[in-house]
Structure formats: structure tokens, C-alpha cells
Amino acid sequence: xxxxxxxxxxxxxxxxxxxxxxxxxxxxxxxxxxxxxxxxxxxxxxxxxxxxxxxxxxxxxxxxxxxxxxxxxxxxxxxxxxxxxxxxxxxxxxxxxxxxxxxxxxxxxxxxxxxxxxxxxxxxxxxxxxxxxxxxxxxxxxxxxxxxxxxxxxxxxxx
Numbered sequence: 001x002x003x004x005x006x007x008x009x010x011x012x013x014x015x016x017x018x019x020x021x022x023x024x025x026x027x028x029x030x031x032x033x034x035x036x037x038x039x040x041x042x043x044x045x046x047x048x049x050x051x052x053x054x055x056x057x058x059x060x061x062x063x064x065x066x067x068x069x070x071x072x073x074x075x076x077x078x079x080x081x082x083x084x085x086x087x088x089x090x091x092x093x094x095x096x097x098x099x100x101x102x103x104x105x106x107x108x109x110x111x112x113x114x115x116x117x118x119x120x121x122x123x124x125x126x127x128x129x130x131x132x133x134x135x136x137x138x139x140x141x142x143x144x145x146x147x148x149x150x151x152x153x154x155x156x157x158x159x
Contacts, residue, residue, distance in 0.1 A: 035097045038108055042095045042134050046074040046110075051139070051156040058124055059150030066121040071159060080112065082122065089122045091115050098128060110141050129154060 051074070053067040069084040080093040091114035098109045110129045114122040129141035132153075141154040 035108055039095045039097060042131060045134055045136055046139065047076055050159045052159055054157045055153060055155040057153045059145065059152060063124065072156065089114050089116055
């Protein structure tokens with residue numbers, strides 16, 4: 001009887017050590033979704049409805065008003081459009097897992113590319129933005145310029 005109890009205690013002790021020592025990450029045991037899951041979440045969120053820019057800070061300058069009244073549509077085929085009823089711009093968008101030399105391996109980029117001349121305000125949005133946060137109603141992006149080291153931030157909110 002003592003041997004059976006001792007074996008049971010040893011089994012429970014051994015299992016508890018195994019369970020507490022095994023973790024898939026370094027954040028206290030919470031599971032971090034892999035990049036493919038996050039990419040699909042962001043793509044699905046972006047493709048749902050139309051969006052507006054609620055904040056655009058370009059190297060410290062608030063340029064949000066340049067996009068007042070524009071509704072952005074992130075199409076299922078990578079097509080991007082922005083329209084305010086009178087004017088419209090088109091381009092492409094994607095969400096990618098970037099492994100370039102200037103980014104970390106787990107960096108996920110929200111890529112925007114409008115087909116506009118350099119003098120157009122929409123050209124300032126053309127970049128491979130880092131995703132700061134994303135929800136069903138908000139996507140917050142950031143880019144640190146390689147040239148001047150300035151930080152740009154861009155926030156889209158669902159209409």
C-alpha cells in the first residue's frame with residue numbers, strides 16, 4: 001500500500017515538473033499566435049467594411065486633415081481604394097511577414113502602395129508599416145524612417 005501511494009506521489013510530482021517547465025514562449029506561458037495567424041486576422045479585419053484615417057503623424061507633423069472625408073477600402077484581391085466622393089485614389093495593399101535586414105524576424109508589415117506622383121498626399125502613406133496593434137475597429141501602424149530616423153504613425157478606424 002505504501003509503495004502504491006509513493007508511486008502515485010512520485011507520478012504527480014513528475015508530471016507537475018514537466019508541465020511547469022514546458023512553455024512555448026517566454027511571456028509567462030501565454031501562447032503567442034504565429035505570424036500566419038496574425039496576418040490572416042489583420043487581412044480579415046481590413047477587408048471588413050470601409051476605414052478612415054483618424055491619425056497620421058508624419059515625422060512629428062500632424063497630417064491627418066489631408067485625408068479628411070476619405071473612405072479606404074482594402075479589397076480581397078490586394079486592391080486599395082480611397083474616395084471622398086469627389087476624388088479617388090487607387091493602389092495596392094498587403095500584409096506580409098517581413099524578414100528583411102532592417103526588420104526583426106517576427107515583424108509583420110502592413111504594406112500600402114498608392115499609384116500617385118510624389119507630390120500627392122497619398123504618397124506619404126506608401127510604406128511597409130509595422131503593425132502596432134489591431135482590433136476589429138482599429139489598425140495602428142508605425143514606421144521609423146531609415147533616412148532621417150523620424151517616426152511616422154498611422155491609425156485607421158472602421159466607419
